[in-house]
Amino acid sequence: MAGQLQRSLTARIETWPVAGSFVIARGAKTHVDVVLVEIAEGGHVGRGEATAIYYHGETAQSVRDQAEAIAGRIAAGIDRAGLLAAMPRGAARNAVDCALWDLEAKRSGTPAWVLAGLDAPAPxxxxxxxxxxxxxxxxxxxxxxxxxxxxxxxxxxxxxxxxxxxxxxxxxxxxxxxxxxxxxxxxxxxxxxxxxxxxxxxxxxxxxxxxxxxxxxxxxxxxxxxxxxxxxxxxxxxxxxxxxxxxxxxxxxxxxxxxxxxxxxxxxxxxxxxxxxxxxxxxxxxxxxxxxxxxxxxxxxxxxxxxxxxxxxxxxxxxxxxxxxxxxxxxx
Missing domain, CATH: 3.20.20.120 (Enolase-like C-terminal domain)
Structure with a gap:
């Protein structure tokens, strides 16, 4: 995108322990693997996190790989609207989309809720x-x-x-x-x-x-x-x-x-x-x-x-x- 500094995307898996265990009808979890996506541009870093949708067959590894696969489009300056068309729904797109929101907020110094046209968030x-x-x-x-x-x-x-x-x-x-x-x-x-x-x-x-x-x-x-x-x-x-x-x-x-x-x-x-x-x-x-x-x-x-x-x-x-x-x- 003309006039825009090149962006770079990295993705990694982090493991966070559960307090005790988390039990639902499908089974118990003692930890969760999340995928952290970071998009860097001009000294700013936007971050987004996602958790694999296990009942869709997603894994932390597949989410990370899918996020990394869009890195070239991110470097080329794809925006959030373009991302909706370029990636399927799911955890990977969530991490990348939220990282783009965070990056734009940091670059502009404007809260994400203002960028979204929302009122100030209430508790x-x-x-x-x-x-x-x-x-x-x-x-x-x-x-x-x-x-x-x-x-x-x-x-x-x-x-x-x-x-x-x-x-x-x-x-x-x-x-x-x-x-x-x-x-x-x-x-x-x-x-x-x-x-x-x-x-x-x-x-x-x-x-x-x-x-x-x-x-x-x-x-x-x-x-x-x-x-x-x-x-x-x-x-x-x-x-x-x-x-x-x-x-x-x-x-x-x-x-x-x-x-x-x-x-x-x-x-x-x-x-x-x-x-x-x-x-x-x-x-x-x-x-x-x-x-x-x-x-x-x-x-x-x-x-x-x-x-x-x-x-x-x-x-x-x-x-x-x-x-x-x-x-x-x-x-x-």
Whole structure:
């Protein structure tokens, strides 16, 4: 691009330990491998972080390789709009896209929210995740978390879910509750399962059925709003979700960056869908741009750094579960 200093891209894998273990219906994790992308130009370095979408077959290695493969286009000056066309959705594009946002903010000295045409980001109440376990364990975890986190998100697995939710409610009688079925209700009566959760004050059910089996919800009238997670990656999935789900969960790693996430939020709202903004396990570098995407969302679940044993020096600050952008960052 004429008049522009040449850019260079590097990508590497970092391993961050989980605090204890993170358990969902698909298995447990004791660490997370994230991919850090850095784009350097004229003394400035933009950084973006991504976590592989494992249920799409991504790995940290494949994400790193995909990010490195776009280095030539980055050096040639491709912009964020061009990146949407040049790379498929997913974690690699997220890391590169967020690095471009960060680089532009640093080069111009202008916060990313101004560049995006947004209002100054407000602090957000985030959910805190209660990992899948037996009822006694989940009750104990909820009791320990509730004083600091007024909104809890429960991981479910199908069999025994009512006992799990009842146990969490005993442990956290005043907390707001949302649940993530992680596709485990595919062969169940979703409306009946949801009705059984009503007495416990559950306000949202994520991904009750398997992605690709969304037609099973065509005649379902759920007393609790249903939210598409695995079933909604980017704007191309909205026609399949509208009319079946009340909300979608936007994650930057799924959507392929902040650029697509902001566009997805706009189009989803136009279709009457409520918004949830979530995350994969990640450090604060991965969460900072998600805070921009989450402005105005009804539910926010960006507790990724809280589930790690350590975080970056420049971090998102959490107070009573409320997330504040890094103070020295141009994201906030």
């Amino acid at each position: 957000l109440q985030s959910a805190f995740t209660i990992s899948l376990g037996d009822p006694a364990r989940m009750e104990a975890d909820a009791r320990a978390a509730a004083p600091a986190y007024p909104l809890l998100k429960l991981k479910l697995a199908g069999e025994g879910d009512i006992d799990r939710v009842a146990a969490v409610r005993r442990g956290a009688p005043a907390a707001r509750l949302i649940v993530d079925a992680n596709e485990s209700w595919t062969d169940r009566d979703v409306a009946a399962e949801a009705a059984r959760l009503l007495p416990f004050g559950v306000e949202l059910i994520e991904q009750p059925v398997r992605a690709g089996a969304d037609h099973l919800l065509d005649r379902v009238v759920s007393p609790i709003p249903l939210c598409a997670d695995e079933s909604c990656q980017d704007r191309g999935d909205l026609p399949r979700c509208a009319g079946r789900y009340a909300a979608i969960n936007i994650k930057l790693d799924k959507a392929g960056g902040l650029t697509e996430a902001l566009a997805l939020a706009t189009e989803a709202r136009a279709l009457g869908l409520e918004l949830m903004v979530g995350c994969m396990l990640s450090t604060s570098l991965g969460i900072a741009p998600a805070i921009l995407a989450a402005q105005g969302a009804r539910w926010v679940d960006i507790d990724g750094p809280l589930l790690l044993a350590a975080d970056r020096e420049e971090r998102v600050r959490f107070e009573q579960g409320v997330a504040w952008p890094p103070p020295s960052s141009l994201w906030g």
